[in-house]
Amino acid sequence: MPTQAEIKHQRLMDQAERLIITNGFKNVTMEEIAAAAGISKMTIYNHFDSKEHLVEEILMRTISRFNMDVVEALTKARDTFEKLEIYFQLGQRASEEYSAALYKDVYEAPYLLEKLSAYKKETTLKILLDILEKGAKKGEIRAADQEFVVILLDVVNAGMMQLMPQYGDEEMLRFNRRLFQFIRQGLMVSEGR
Structure with missing residues (x-):
């Protein structure tokens, strides 16, 4: 059974995540987070030395949760293309949860962007690389430089994230499909699969 301190910490993380994802982190104060979590501002600073540290933890937590969701969903996929489709669908769904303000805030915070990119490279992109490498070994996709494919997809994804606030959801969904x-056709083996 969780302790009172663990319950407070979980409530803090949940409420901070909700506010930051909805409004961006520049538009949310520590006072607002404390009020939403039903705790004092001092309690937040007992866990985090700064707002930036809290934001970093929140965003790492969302990436970690996405990774767990992807890994779980991949167990149900029959082949490499189904795994890739799951990966992209879950990525699209996750990106739709975040406000344009949050994307703008992240892209205007180089330190945070660098930390998130490094974490994503060590976690999320390794999942994608594993899908591609296993698919190539099985002969389900073209044997190519899979690390290059992952980097290319990451660059495209980063560009999409920056453009999201300028385009509507339908346009972004169409682009993602x-x-x-395009990726599927490029990765197909010669049998035209």
């Missing part, structure tokens, strides 16, 4: 088809 077309991107998946």
